[in-house]
Amino acid sequence: xxxxxxxxxxxxxxxxxxxxxxxxxxxxxxxxxxxxxxxxxxxxxxxxxxxxxxxxxxxxxxxxxxxxxxxxxxxxxxxxxxxxxxxxxxxxxxxxxxxxxxxxxxxxxxxxxxxxxxxxxxxxxxxxxxxxxxxxxxxxxxxxxxxxxxxxxxxxxxxxxxxxxxxxxxxxxxxxxxxxxxxxxxxxxxxxxxxxxxxx
Amino acid sequence: xxxxxxxxxxxxxxxxxxxxxxxxxxxxxxxxxxxxxxxxxxxxxxxxxxxxxxxxxxxxxxxxxxxxxxxxxxxxxxxxxxxxxxxxxxxxxxxxxxxxxxxxxxxxxxxxxxxxxxxxxxxxxxxxxxxxxxxxxxxxxxxxxxxxxxxxxxxxxxxxxxxxxxxxxxxxxxxxxxxxxxxxxxxxxxxxxxxxxxxx
Numbered sequence: 001x002x003x004x005x006x007x008x009x010x011x012x013x014x015x016x017x018x019x020x021x022x023x024x025x026x027x028x029x030x031x032x033x034x035x036x037x038x039x040x041x042x043x044x045x046x047x048x049x050x051x052x053x054x055x056x057x058x059x060x061x062x063x064x065x066x067x068x069x070x071x072x073x074x075x076x077x078x079x080x081x082x083x084x085x086x087x088x089x090x091x092x093x094x095x096x097x098x099x100x101x102x103x104x105x106x107x108x109x110x111x112x113x114x115x116x117x118x119x120x121x122x123x124x125x126x127x128x129x130x131x132x133x134x135x136x137x138x139x140x141x142x143x144x145x146x147x148x149x150x151x152x153x154x155x156x157x158x159x160x161x162x163x164x165x166x167x168x169x170x171x172x173x174x175x176x177x178x179x180x181x182x183x184x185x186x187x188x189x190x191x192x193x194x195x196x197x198x199x200x
Numbered sequence: 201x202x203x204x205x206x207x208x209x210x211x212x213x214x215x216x217x218x219x220x221x222x223x224x225x226x227x228x229x230x231x232x233x234x235x236x237x238x239x240x241x242x243x244x245x246x247x248x249x250x251x252x253x254x255x256x257x258x259x260x261x262x263x264x265x266x267x268x269x270x271x272x273x274x275x276x277x278x279x280x281x282x283x284x285x286x287x288x289x290x291x292x293x294x295x296x297x298x299x300x301x302x303x304x305x306x307x308x309x310x311x312x313x314x315x316x317x318x319x320x321x322x323x324x325x326x327x328x329x330x331x332x333x334x335x336x337x338x339x340x341x342x343x344x345x346x347x348x349x350x351x352x353x354x355x356x357x358x359x360x361x362x363x364x365x366x367x368x369x370x371x372x373x374x375x376x377x378x379x380x381x382x383x384x385x386x387x388x389x390x391x392x393x394x395x396x397x398x399x400x
Contacts (some may be wrong), residue, residue, distance in 0.1 A: 006267035046246030
């Protein structure tokens with residue numbers, strides 16, 4: 001039935017369905033929504049996309065996203081520079097900051113080691129991390145890569161390299177999500193939550 | 201924590217969160233995804249949006265979306281012009297066509313009667329519908345407005361006007377969705393499915 005769509009609409013639906021979490025049905029819904037808005041709104045929308053791409057770049061220190069010469073976290077004199085948190089992606093910095101529990105600084109790796117996708121340590125900012133540990137007064141590196149196969153492999157790899165340098169290395173804890181339900185927890189998470197149990 | 205985002209990224213997230221079904225969290229995810237793509241891809245994306253808006257316009261006959269002078273359905277000589285289906289939005293034409301069960305032509309109303317939103321019959325293509333019934337050889341009007349309060353009110357209103365013209369008017373049936381489960385059906389649907397039961 002795709003030939004019922006005008007060609008330009010078909011192309012828009014195609015482009016929209018590349019977005020993460022957007023299937024063919026939502027792409028269609030988004031396309032019809034966009035067509036229902038006026039031209040000025042659509043110009044604003046596409047300008048917001050292109051402008052963000054033009055302005056936002058990785059912070060030269062940590063690799064987080066910024067539109068200034070240095071990101072606000074690296075530029076903040078109140079942050080504890082002895083504590084360095086390693087994350088995979090710029091968005092992970094935002095997630096960590098949202099927890100309001102980390103006062104240190106960051107290093108974004110740009111991904112995780114994944115031989116299947118051809119991503120090895122040299123594709124990531126691991127050399128940069130090691131250099132920072134050598135040159136800065138870092139006492140502890142908190143490895144906050146994702147709790148999946150690639151993230152764990154990356155965490156182990158980094159921990160191995162960092163231990164040679166005599167810096168403390170820690171990994172964020174596994175366990176049950178707050179507000180979660182035992183019934184819905186998967187076995188692996190539950191096993192780790194049990195293993196990491198704390199005296200009350 | 202919003203001040204952690206660069207301004208241009210914040211603006212992009214704002215724009216994205218206006219999309220239907222996109223909450224603040226998915227807007228963020230979409231924004232980071234867009235930033236991770238290269239400039240050429242983003243230009244293609246925003247061009248697809250603006251191009252669709254430029255090219256696509258309502259068919260002068262039925263009001264469905266097209267990028268030609270007349271939409272492919274109105275232009276198709278094999279369609280049964282005695283049968284006219286009334287829908288609310290251009291996207292509803294696509295839904296109907298997907299069912300492959302309707303061989304007639306369409307009239308898009310542009311919405312449904314909704315006094316709460318200030319939408320009365322004069323904001324919709326109801327005069328156009330009446331004119332078509334007068335001028336064309338229409339024998340039956342199938343009212344396929346949405347099965348909600350506004351859609352039902354609109355269907356009743358249209359049926360009243362059309363009956364004076366001596367044309368047959370029908371309404372698409374209510375009932376249980378195919379593949380649905382009695383357990384999850386709401387009472388109103390179930391009541392209608394029961395009332396509309398058919399001999400086996």
